[in-house]
Amino acid sequence: MNSESYSSTQQFAESRYEGYRFYTETIEVTRMSALAFFEAGRDGHAGKRMYWQNREKTFTLVGLGHAHVLTSDAAQGRFQNIKVDWKSLCRQIVNEEHAVQPVLFGGFSFDPLNDKESEWTNFPQAYFAVPTFQLILKGEQAYVSIHLITEQHESFAEFEALRKERDKLIHAAQVSEVDKYDKPQAIGHLELRKEEYLHSIQQVTDTIKAEEVEKVVIARALKLEFDEKLSPTAALYQVSNEQPESFLFGLEAEEQFFFGATPERLVKVEDKKALSTCLAGSTPRGKTVEKDTELGNALLADPKNRGEHQYVVNMISEVFEAYCSQASVPKLPKLMKIRDIQHLFTPVEGNLNPGATLFDLVEALHPTPALGGEPKLEAMEMIREYEALNRGYYAAPVGWIDAKGDGEFAVAIRSALLDGKEAYLYAGGGIVADSTPQSEYDETWVKFRPMLRALGGQLSDES
Numbered sequence: 001m002n003s004e005s006y007s008s009t010q011q012f013a014e015s016r017y018e019g020y021r022f023y024t025e026t027i028e029v030t031r032m033s034a035l036a037f038f039e040a041g042r043d044g045h046a047g048k049r050m051y052w053q054n055r056e057k058t059f060t061l062v063g064l065g066h067a068h069v070l071t072s073d074a075a076q077g078r079f080q081n082i083k084v085d086w087k088s089l090c091r092q093i094v095n096e097e098h099a100v101q102p103v104l105f106g107g108f109s110f111d112p113l114n115d116k117e118s119e120w121t122n123f124p125q126a127y128f129a130v131p132t133f134q135l136i137l138k139g140e141q142a143y144v145s146i147h148l149i150t151e152q153h154e155s156f157a158e159f160e161a162l163r164k165e166r167d168k169l170i171h172a173a174q175v176s177e178v179d180k181y182d183k184p185q186a187i188g189h190l191e192l193r194k195e196e197y198l199h200s201i202q203q204v205t206d207t208i209k210a211e212e213v214e215k216v217v218i219a220r221a222l223k224l225e226f227d228e229k230l231s232p233t234a235a236l237y238q239v240s241n242e243q244p245e246s247f248l249f250g251l252e253a254e255e256q257f258f259f260g261a262t263p264e265r266l267v268k269v270e271d272k273k274a275l276s277t278c279l280a281g282s283t284p285r286g287k288t289v290e291k292d293t294e295l296g297n298a299l300l301a302d303p304k305n306r307g308e309h310q311y312v313v314n315m316i317s318e319v320f321e322a323y324c325s326q327a328s329v330p331k332l333p334k335l336m337k338i339r340d341i342q343h344l345f346t347p348v349e350g351n352l353n354p355g356a357t358l359f360d361l362v363e364a365l366h367p368t369p370a371l372g373g374e375p376k377l378e379a380m381e382m383i384r385e386y387e388a389l390n391r392g393y394y395a396a397p398v399g400w401i402d403a404k405g406d407g408e409f410a411v412a413i414r415s416a417l418l419d420g421k422e423a424y425l426y427a428g429g430g431i432v433a434d435s436t437p438q439s440e441y442d443e444t445w446v447k448f449r450p451m452l453r454a455l456g457g458q459l460s461d462e463s
């Protein structure tokens with residue numbers, strides 16, 4: 001495409017929502033449980049709810065209902081499609097709020113070119129929504145916003161009805177009992193394609209030794225069965241207790257619910273400052289302080305894990321060099337210790353260049369070699385060829401952006417898809433030349449642990 005036709009396409013896309021009106025109204029309320037607000041939407045907004053809490057627990061977002069949905073099934077261009085549509089929608093905002101901005105929440109699939117049939121039946125390649133009711137908890141403050149996006153210009157009655165519903169949702173959340181979210185209990189489990197998984201690691205290490213690629217992340221899935229339909233609220237509640245030091249996210253797509261507690265930030269943008277996290281290289285927690293320290297020190301000194309980590313640092317540094325000024329990257333990794341696992345961790349930051357946006361960074365960073373590999377395109381092809389699953393939204397960017405362009409995306413690992421009476425759990429690991437199928441298999445069990453405990457699916461051969 002030449003640049004002239006490109007810019008006219010872009011202009012058309014940017015005026016797509018001309019004629020729409022995007023009404024917002026925000027009130028400050030007494031702080032309430034975000035999960036109780038999520039649960040309050042169960043009857044009226046099931047299938048259209050979203051949940052997010054950052055690692056530091058300083059920002060929580062709950063969305064109920066869809067004021068507007070943005071999706072894309074384009075293999076190429078899905079990041080830019082969502083970016084341009086969001087910009088176009090934001091131009092129609094009628095009454096700017098200052099306390100909080102309207103938020104768009106959602107995610108992208110891991111690999112739109114993977115055409116294996118899968119359980120991800122309700123998730124397009126990109127799926128975002130502006131919630132009708134938006135709860136934001138920020139520090140000590142709580143705000144509830146109503147969003148109405150419409151082509152009709154006489155929407156007072158509709159808005160009045162939304163105000164009534166908002167008051168009911170707030171009341172229900174404020175008076176509800178939080179400790180009723182029982183732990184699910186799995187009645188059966190299945191390791192999906194275990195032999196294929198083990199074999200794929202052998203194939204990948206052989207290819208790495210032949211110097212055709214350097215690193216490839218390979219994942220596998222478990223399936224749990226239950227005798228009744230799982231509650232998204234209970235699942236979120238349980239996993240946040242099992243792994244509190246994480247981003248907590250949940251995204252409903254009709255009767256399917258994708259959620260998780262991930263330690264990995266893909267990218268955050270706040271006031272033109274960009275932050276990312278290199279997270280790769282793993283070892284379990286020790287049972288005693290001494291053992292834990294010993295394992296951590298061994299991880300910091302281990303060439304295999306340091307190698308896995310360095311590919312991620314190099315790639316994220318290059319992206320930051322391209323999109324930011326004053327990119328800063330510590331020379332040595334630190335340990336990130338969470339409930340079941342310790343990781344090598346290097347934070348990266350920089351100042352976003354003029355014109356660059358959060359979606360540009362998401363596109364450039366996804367997938368980092370913590371979930372894809374090095375070189376990126378060859379690794380993606382190998383994952384498509386050798387990995388026995390279609391990842392759907394596992395290992396992909398999930399997060400939010402506001403009308404000013406601030407926002408944050410996590411890498412959706414340590415996650416599961418709930419589908420009626422079934423749950424699919426996913427975990428993988430970075431394969432380098434000296435990986436072995438058994439040690440990678442063991443590493444996936446450590447990564448499955450918090451989700452298995454949350455869903456009552458501990459296996460007898462797993463501690």
Ligand SMILES: C=C(O[C@H]1C=CC=C(C(=O)O)[C@@H]1O)C(=O)O
Nearest residue numbers: 280281282370413427428429430
């Ligand atoms: C692929 C996963 O973890 C990635 C993130 C941190 C550490 C990793 C590792 O040590 O292999 C993986 O790259 C997963 O949790 O499913």
Ligand SMILES: [Mg+2]
Nearest residue numbers: 281282429430
């Ligand atoms: Mg690893």
